[in-house]
Structures are given as C-alpha cells and as structure tokens.
Amino acid sequence: MTSVSTPAATPLLELRGLYKSFGPVQVLRDVDFSVYAGQVTALVGDNGAGKSTLVKCVSGIYGHDAGEFRFEGKPVTIHNPRDAAALGIEIVYQDLALCDNLDVVQNMFLGRERRTGIVLDDASMETLAAQTLSSLAVRTVASVRQRVASLSGGQRQTVAIAKAVLWNSRLVILDEPTAALGVAQTAQVLELVRRLADNGLAVVLISHNMNDVFAVSDRIAALYLGQMVAQVKASEVTHAQVVELITAGGVRNLGRSAGAELTDVRLEDGDQL
C-alpha cells in the first residue's frame, strides 16, 4: 500500500492484511491501515463496518487472526492492552471511562498513581495534570480538584483526552468523541483534537459526523463490511463521496475530478479503481 499524503514519511502505525473473525463471522478482511504522526486520520464506516473491532485489535483488547503490525516501520506484536500502552497507544472510549466521584487529577492518574512510599503524592500529580491541561491550552476546566461529576460533557471529554496524552503517548485513538456534545462543546473538542496532531501526535478519530471529519482530519479511511475501501486525503474527496464510501463501499469517479493519486480505493468486490 502506498501512503497517500506523505509518501516519504514512514507511518507511525501500519497494519497490513489484518484478519479478524468471531467464530464464523468474518469481521475484518485483509485490512490495511496507516496512521501518521502529526496527522488526524478519520476512521469512518457504517455501524457494523468493523471500526470498533479494528480499534480493539490495535489496542490489544482483541487478538487478531492474521496480519502484520508495524510501529515506526518496525514489526511489533500487540497481544494485550499493556503492549499497546507500552508503545504509547492510548484510547479514549466512547463511554469515557471516568469515575464521577473522583476529581480531575485522580481520574487522569487512575491506575498509575504517583507515590512516595505508600502515600499518594497528590501535589506532584496535581502539578503534572495542570501542566498537561495547559499544554493542550485547555481553559475550560476551572480547577483540577473538581469532581468529574460536576463537569459538562465537553469538559469530561477534555479530561479523557488529557488523560490519554499524559502518558507520553504517540498515538491517541478517539472513539466518537463528539457524539454526545452540543455545538460549542463539539467545536472545543475538535480544536483540542487538532492541537494533539499539531503537537506531533498521531490521532485516529472515529466519527459518524461528516462535518467533524472534514473539520479536523488530514486523511480519511473508510471501512465497509470489514474491508478498508479507501484511505485518502481529506482534501481530495467531497462530503458526498465519503458518504457513498460508507454506504456503498465504493465510488466510481472517486479522485478523478480532483486528480488525486489514489491507489487504495476499491470497489465492494475488491477491484482496484
């Protein structure tokens, strides 16, 4: 597979020929997927297309049947979430996985608390949490000692993203981060997503919302019935074409009008365009 947007650079994470089935159900078939540092890659597809399964394979929650993982060009194996975390892959889940009864700092460090002896080192964790939030230019969270229960949906999403960034992560995967948000909060979160990529992280954004996808992403990868039907630059496709990729798995005139160098656009039956 040829990378489209930056042919010279090695993808941070590259998947080749990924297969995954649950019993008789083939969920992912021969999926290639590349993610680049400093870019937002949107992963789109209809319900059941295999987006969540793909993400869970990347994060090590699911094993895979066949396929090759390359991280910075080197082959790696990801068998469990710890492997993924060791590579710097962090996932922000749709249901956020925050504890309402804990405050922002406690949530950001949950499971990886700093200690001096057996005592929690609250002060240093608070300092680091505040630094991370300010490095992301987050001003919406007034106090890092606030309980998460008192935060709005957008602020919670911000905390969840900041939690993922805290651990020197290289690749952040966001599962529908704006699904439950209002207009203003969506804009804030998208701005944050963009800033992550601008800070040099590789970002994968799973979304159903085409406006969001076109607002922040550099590249768009479309899954259709378990197959990767397109990995294109966001600037080279139109809104309608992406919708067609999602719903029909292929577009006849994709890229021709724009004159883009498309190499990985397939029809439903796998023919190269």
Place this chain on the structure above:
Amino acid sequence: MTTLVQESTELPAPPSKPNGVGEHFKAYLRRVRGGEMGALPALAGLLVLVIGFSIVRPVFFTAGNFANLLPQSAAVTVLAMGLVFVLLIGEIDLSAGYTSGVCAALMTVLVTQHDQPWYVGIGAGLLTGVVIGLVLGTLVAKLGVPSFVVTLAAFLAFQGLLLLIVNEGNIISIHDPVLLAIGNKNVPVLAGWIIYAACVLLYAAVQLRRVLVRRRRHLVGEPASVTALRVIGLAVIAGVGVYALSLERSFNPARTSLKGVPIVVPIVLVLVVVLTFVLKRTTYGLHLYAVGGNREAARRAGIPTDRLRISAFVICSTLASISGFIAASRANSVDPNTGGSTALLYAVGAAVIGGTSLFGGRGRILDAVLGGLVVATIDNGMSLLGSRAWLRYVVTGAVLLGAAAVDALSRRRSSATGLS
C-alpha cells in the same frame, strides 16, 4: 466537629480569584447546594437531637450521660466503619451484625470455657472475621452472586453458627478483666490529656505539612486561615470533651472514683486515623473509590477490581469482629442475640446518616463516627424519656429512611448540576 467537615469536601477556588476565607466559604456553600452535603445532615441532626433531649430531660446533658453515650455508640460505630468499605464499592454486607456476634462468641468461649488468655481469644475472633470476609468477598467477586443474596444467606447461617457456639441459647458471662475493661473502664485522666495532645498535634502536623507542600509547589489550596481555624476548632471541641470526661462523675467518689475518657474512645480514634489514612492517602483507598464510582473504568485503568472487592469484605468482617468484642465487653456477656436484632440496621443507618452513599463511590470513616453518635443519641435519649421499645424502633427506622432519602436526593441533585 464542624471544622472537621470542611476538610474532606475542600476544593481550591479557581486560581484567578482572590483566595480568601469568604471566597472559600462561598465555594463550600455552592457545593452544598449542588448536592455535596457531606456530614452536614448528620451534624444538624445531632445538634437538634442534643438540644431537644437536653430540654426535655436535663440529665441528658451531663458528663455522666455523655460518658455513657460514647461506649454505647462504639460498637455501632466500628461496625459502620466496616460497612463504609463495603458500601463504598457499591455492595452491602447484611451479615456483618452476626459476623460480629460469631467472632465475639468464639472469643468468649475460648477465654471462659477453654481457659485461653484474652489475646488468644481476640486473635481467634479477628482471624474468624478475616476468613468470613474472604469467603463472602470471593462469592461476590469471583462467582458473581449479588452481595445482597450472599450476605442475606450468611445472615441466616451465622445466626445458626452463633447458636451453636453459645450452646443453644446460653448466656456466657465474661470474667476476664482485660476484656471487661474494653467497654466499661476509663483511661486515667492524665493519659486522656496525653492522648488529646497527641491527636491535636498529629492533626496540626498533617495539616501544616499539606499547606507547606502545596505552597512549595505553588498549588492553590484553601486559605491558611481556614486550616488554622480547623485545627483550633478541633482542639477546642475535643478539649471541652476531654475536660468534661475528666470530671468526677461517681455519685459516691469516696467509694469508687469514676472519671476519665472511656477506653473505647482511643480505640475508635486509632481506627479512625488508620482507616482514614488508608482510604484517603493510599492508592488502595483511591482504587476503592474508583471501583465504587465506575467499576468498568477502574478495570480499564488496570486496577484488579476482583481482589479489591474481596479485600473490602475482609476489612468489613474484621471490623465487625472488633465491634463484636466491644459489644460483648459492654454487655459483660455473649448470648444468641449478640450482634443480632438492631445491630446491623443501626450500623447501616449510622453510615448512611453520616453521609455514606448506598449507591457506592461516596463515604468516609468520619461518617460512621458521626452517624454512630446520632444513632446512639436517639437510643440513649429515648430511653431517658422512658419511651417504649416500639417507639424507639419506629423513630430509628424513620431516621434511617430519612437519611437514605437525603442520600438519594443529593445524588440526583449532583447529577443534575453535573449536566448543567
């Protein structure tokens, strides 16, 4: 006591605003209105009860009755401390009352009928508590049986076990002086003051250290004046208490002198300090809160949730055994009703009245102490009024229901404010 409340609910004001006492107090009021009431209902209830009973029965407000109240509340308080751990993770232990009965009976039988020294009896009782907690916790966490069912079954089974240990309904008296002292004797006046000084100094040192650490790291904290007020408040309230308990309260001092802080007070204090430290300052405690708040999130964060849940049951049953020792010592005996009848409901009530949530994720050791005092005050005051037993049950039930309603309402309130 008011001063203690602010400690756990304290939150720094937003950095940009001036950080004065008034600002801090306003932030506190905002949180209370938002449903984070902490110990306010318990304190208000305690105040109303004390004033009410004192007016109707002046004898209520005497050092002698005060000295009775503390040992009366101790068994319920310690049992409630254990329940706080289980309630924190969103479970319940209905068998905790009879666990305390079984452990106390075992201890008593070992000491009185098998001539073992008191420490062997207590050790065996504690060990029994640990084993019971392990079994209950494993059934809940590993087998996935709801804790309500597991502990309800255990509630029945332990009742039978207790009957077996006390030989189908005998009352076994305790004669060991050490065991009797736990619930009935007082520490010498001088020792009381030494314990008081140690506690105040420890509290002041912990607070001072926190202020200094935060200041060194340029973190926004509560104003130093508020911290100082809290330390002084504790010193004054505890000082008045120790002074009152140090007065002679015997009717005939020439024959037997009766003064000093009851021995259960330092026992409860040690438990409060140790358990609060565990819950608030260690990773383990934080993870308990996380499991209670969102078990799935905790699991994804790599926290061993099963082990944590089992450990909460172990702590609960172990504290239940201590509660049993105190109750047995106070009653000078064990019988088939030790840890039975109202013990468990009073303890659950104490935890909930103090502000621990029945829905998991919220609770403090201090809740158990405040709630235990409220429950004991009702019991003590009503018996001074000469009320019938039925009325005492009804009133205590009503108070428990009220506390649970406040819990549910404040939970709804805070989720409503969380979304706005």
